[in-house]
Amino acid sequence: MTKKLLKGNHALAEAAVRAGCEGFFGYPITPSTEFLEYMSSRMPELGRAFVQAESEVAAINMVYGAACAGKRTMTASSSPGVSLMMEGLSYIAGTEVPAVLVNVMRGGPGLGNIAPSQGDYNQMVKGGGHGDYFPIVIAPASVQESIDYTMLAFDLADKYRTLVYVIVDGNIGQMMEPAEMPPMREIPTEAPDWAVTGAEGRDPIALSSIYIDPYDEEVTNLRLLKKKLEIEKNEVIFKEFFMEDAEIVIIGFGTAGRISLSAVREAREQGIKVGLIRPITLFPFPFERIAEAAEQAKSFLVVEMNTGMMLDDIQVAVKGKIPVEFYGRLGGVTPFPDEILSEINRINENPPTDPNLDARADWVKRLEKAIEGSN
Amino acid sequence: METSIIISGFGGQGTLFAGQVITYAAMAAGKEVTWIPSYGPEMRGGTANCTVVISDNRIGSPLVLNPTIVIAMNQPSLEKYESLVAEGGYLIANKSLIEKDFSRSGINSYFIPANELAAEIGNMKMSSMLLTGAMVEITGILSLDQIKTALENNLPARHKKTLPMNFQAIDKGAEYIKELAAEKAK
Amino acid sequence: MATLTTDPIQVYKRPVGLTEVHSHYCPGCTHGISHRLIAEVLDEMGLREKTIGVAPVGCSVFAYKYLNTDYVEAAHGRAPAMATGIKRVRPENIVYTYQGDGDLASIGMAEIMHAAGRGENITVIFINNAIYGMTGGQMAPTTLPGMKTTSSPKGRDVEMAGFPIKMSEILATMQGSSYIVRRSLHDPAYIRKSKKAIRKAFETQVRGMGFSLVELLSTCPTNWKVTPYEALQFVEDSMIPVFPLGDFKVHPEIAKLKV
Ligand SMILES: Cc1ncc(C[n+]2csc(CCOP(=O)(O)OP(=O)(O)O)c2C)c(N)n1
Ligand code: SF4
Numbered sequence: 001m002t003k004k005l006l007k008g009n010h011a012l013a014e015a016a017v018r019a020g021c022e023g024f025f026g027y028p029i030t031p032s033t034e035f036l037e038y039m040s041s042r043m044p045e046l047g048r049a050f051v052q053a054e055s056e057v058a059a060i061n062m063v064y065g066a067a068c069a070g071k072r073t074m075t076a077s078s079s080p081g082v083s084l085m086m087e088g089l090s091y092i093a094g095t096e097v098p099a100v101l102v103n104v105m106r107g108g109p110g111l112g113n114i115a116p117s118q119g120d121y122n123q124m125v126k127g128g129g130h131g132d133y134f135p136i137v138i139a140p141a142s143v144q145e146s147i148d149y150t151m152l153a154f155d156l157a158d159k160y161r162t163l164v165y166v167i168v169d170g171n172i173g174q175m176m177e178p179a180e181m182p183p184m185r186e187i188p189t190e191a192p193d194w195a196v197t198g199a200e201g202r203d204p205i206a207l208s209s210i211y212i213d214p215y216d217e218e219v220t221n222l223r224l225l226k227k228k229l230e231i232e233k234n235e236v237i238f239k240e241f242f243m244e245d246a247e248i249v250i251i252g253f254g255t256a257g258r259i260s261l262s263a264v265r266e267a268r269e270q271g272i273k274v275g276l277i278r279p280i281t282l283f284p285f286p287f288e289r290i291a292e293a294a295e296q297a298k299s300f301l302v303v304e305m306n307t308g309m310m311l312d313d314i315q316v317a318v319k320g321k322i323p324v325e326f327y328g329r330l331g332g333v334t335p336f337p338d339e340i341l342s343e344i345n346r347i348n349e350n351p352p353t354d355p356n357l358d359a360r361a362d363w364v365k366r367l368e369k370a371i372e373g374s375n
Numbered sequence: 376m377e378t379s380i381i382i383s384g385f386g387g388q389g390t391l392f393a394g395q396v397i398t399y400a401a402m403a404a405g406k407e408v409t410w411i412p413s414y415g416p417e418m419r420g421g422t423a424n425c426t427v428v429i430s431d432n433r434i435g436s437p438l439v440l441n442p443t444i445v446i447a448m449n450q451p452s453l454e455k456y457e458s459l460v461a462e463g464g465y466l467i468a469n470k471s472l473i474e475k476d477f478s479r480s481g482i483n484s485y486f487i488p489a490n491e492l493a494a495e496i497g498n499m500k501m502s503s504m505l506l507t508g509a510m511v512e513i514t515g516i517l518s519l520d521q522i523k524t525a526l527e528n529n530l531p532a533r534h535k536k537t538l539p540m541n542f543q544a545i546d547k548g549a550e551y552i553k554e555l556a557a558e559k560a561k
Numbered sequence: 562m563a564t565l566t567t568d569p570i571q572v573y574k575r576p577v578g579l580t581e582v583h584s585h586y587c588p589g590c591t592h593g594i595s596h597r598l599i600a601e602v603l604d605e606m607g608l609r610e611k612t613i614g615v616a617p618v619g620c621s622v623f624a625y626k627y628l629n630t631d632y633v634e635a636a637h638g639r640a641p642a643m644a645t646g647i648k649r650v651r652p653e654n655i656v657y658t659y660q661g662d663g664d665l666a667s668i669g670m671a672e673i674m675h676a677a678g679r680g681e682n683i684t685v686i687f688i689n690n691a692i693y694g695m696t697g698g699q700m701a702p703t704t705l706p707g708m709k710t711t712s713s714p715k716g717r718d719v720e721m722a723g724f725p726i727k728m729s730e731i732l733a734t735m736q737g738s739s740y741i742v743r744r745s746l747h748d749p750a751y752i753r754k755s756k757k758a759i760r761k762a763f764e765t766q767v768r769g770m771g772f773s774l775v776e777l778l779s780t781c782p783t784n785w786k787v788t789p790y791e792a793l794q795f796v797e798d799s800m801i802p803v804f805p806l807g808d809f810k811v812h813p814e815i816a817k818l819k820v
Contacts, residue, residue: 031414176409337440
């Protein structure tokens with residue numbers, strides 16, 4: 001196979017097709033719309049189901065139905081649309097059927113804007129809908145990773161009968177990069193045994209998220225929790241760069257992670273001992289690796305395109321052992337490598353010593369100054 | 376080595392496609408590449424720009440603050456990017472839509488009447504390809520042939536008949552630069 | 562030689578209800594015309610300072626920049642619910658929504674039906690351009706059969722994507738609605754009729770007679786991929802046959818009204 005120049009949204013969509021997605025249901029929203037547009041011609045061409053739903057509420061419930069029918073199914077949207085899907089997602093989680101959601105995140109809250117953002121971290125990673133459930137969350141940082149991890153998303157969804165969210169920001173949805181597509185997978189001819197297919201020669205199956213007796217719901221919640229623990233044991237993915245002797249460690253996911261890599265390379269050229277950890281699964285989160293790195297490093301710098309949502313998880317892992325600093329851009333602003341490089345330089349020249357330092361408070365002051373300066 | 380290019384202009388001037396052609400050409404030449412557009416409603420009648428990064432290594436950031444090359448197709452684009460061109464970099468501007476013909480020191484600037492030159496070959500829409508030809512001639516980051524091959528392989532089928540005109544535009548842009556150099560040598 | 566003795570007569574001016582800014586609408590788009598009509602009507606009725614508009618999500622998301630009244634901006638499709646909230650706590654105000662076809666007839670179908678069902682005393686200006694403008698030309702619930710969009714690339718296939726939804730016809734069946742008409746913005750005579758309809762819709766609200774809606778056939782040259790002139794012709798030749806103009810429900814008292 002050779003590499004082709006592919007647009008993020010198109011690559012994500014074709015990867016889903018190759019993973020055997022038999023039903024796509026969606027509603028247009030920038031910056032994810034090319035996904036739906038691509039599926040509107042690709043799915044019918046293959047005799048698979050495509051519906052432009054009347055809303056995201058409808059789209060996710062179409063997914064819910066197709067998932068109960070035992071077919072690989074998905075939707076793709078962007079932040080405001082994903083908010084509307086929260087009820088349906090919670091039902092899917094409660095019914096324990098597999099489904100994949102791609103969220104091409106944009107600036108919020110509210111209507112916000114269409115620029116790239118990572119502001120949905122909490123909504124995606126911490127559940128978002130009501131009740132106790134734990135979707136797997138994967139954050140690719142390139143077009144190739146978008147392809148690879150969309151394929152994986154379908155496999156994990158089936159393996160654990162769970163929701164899997166693939167979250168990228170508008171940058172990755174819109175950018176073009178050379179990438180390679182895996183071959184088309186065979187579609188299984190037999191439905192999984194839990195699916196509703198018509199009770200021919202067997203007892204009827206009823207799929208539901210209702211457990212009217214709290215003791216039954218408790219058992220269900222416990223099962224979901226055990227699934228979570230299983231996933232945490234098996235499915236953590238991250239990448240790291242220049243970590244061998246790193247004294248300053250940057251942590252960022254998705255676009256923030258890859259932009260940090262540019263800064264880290266430049267800092268290395270200046271002789272600064274800086275490394276990068278880029279979490280790829282946000283749930284399960286690489287707590288262990290982060291904790292280990294906290295033993296080695298003198299300080300951390302967390303970089304995000306939000307107000308520090310992953311920062312909270314990092315601090316849980318670090319347990320106050322070393323100072324953790326933060327740099328974020330908000331509301332749809334993507335940081336340039338130069339900004340992160342100057343953060344690295346600042347930390348290198350004035351290494352923080354207080355492990356209890358309030359990362360956000362310091363950064364707010366710096367960001368306010370920077371915003372004033374640019375006006 | 377990393378080269379970054381921002382091509383910016385009005386929607387409809389062909390900036391996004393020109394960026395893609397450069398990206399395809401660099402990719403065919405074995406480089407790592409990224410192309411990222413500005414997107415959304417501001418493109419409606421507003422500005423459309425894209426950033427292309429070409430590198431020997433895997434690319435971190437697809438966005439750059441200080442691009443090595445800027446092709447500014449109109450006045451707002453020049454105002455936005457002129458001061459951002461990296462030291463020693465290149466500013467290639469469409470003089471036809473820009474009210475000045477010199478730029479800041481520390482960079483190499485070229486003001487080319489791309490619309491008039493494109494009109495000479497019969498289509499003003501060729502101005503972005505013309506400036507792409509000029510850019511390649513100035514910077515040598517790729518060859519004219521590499522650009523042409525990329526164009527030929529990636530021009531949507533419905534535009535195939537414009538291929539010869541596109542080639543002409545690329546050549547004309549390059550020739551303009553050669554003539555400029557010859558004049559300077561005198 | 563005759564000399565000009567009288568002062569020039571002003572035949573055209575910007576309504577007070579319209580702000581003095583450039584709009585972001587594409588050349589040839591008729592969103593601007595409907596804005597002007599609303600502004601003129603509110604000026605003429607002396608309602609501008611009592612009015613609260615509810616903007617949709619769609620190309621007219623920035624309606625509040627152009628229409629010189631108080632304004633709020635709703636979530637996609639939810640304008641009738643937001644307008645209900647406003648009107649119920651401020652019945653003395655004039656409340657209207659301005660919505661596109663995706664906003665009103667797709668994602669916001671529940672809200673519009675129930676606002677009409679409740680006989681909510683609000684006015685709705687419904688812009689039907691048969692496409693999703695803001696997101697770049699996807700199929701709308703009002704897209705014509707066979708019409709090509711970016712999400713119906715081979716043309717709307719009614720087998721797969723169903724038929725256009727005729728909102729005025731449907732809403733006219735609701736007991737709570739008082740004034741439901743369809744007009745068009747494709748030429749001056751029709752524009753004048755549209756203005757009268759907008760006037761009557763607001764008159765309905767002023768009289769406390771319940772739900773009023775004016776559907777306006779509108780153009781989207783950008784996403785239809787035609788020139789502004791061709792777009793106007795498309796309304797006449799292709800849209801009107803599917804969405805016939807007319808009065809679908811008019812309260813007798815409003816029918817008597819001369820505007
Ligand atoms: C919940 C949600 N889903 C999707 C969108 C994206 N979106 C913005 S406008 C729009 C449709 C606009 O079409 P229409 O209502 O017909 O108005 P027009 O732009 O044509 O005037 C969509 C789908 C959104 N903003 N919010
Ligand atoms: S996209 Fe269409 S509806 Fe939107 S402003 Fe342009 S012409 Fe009007």
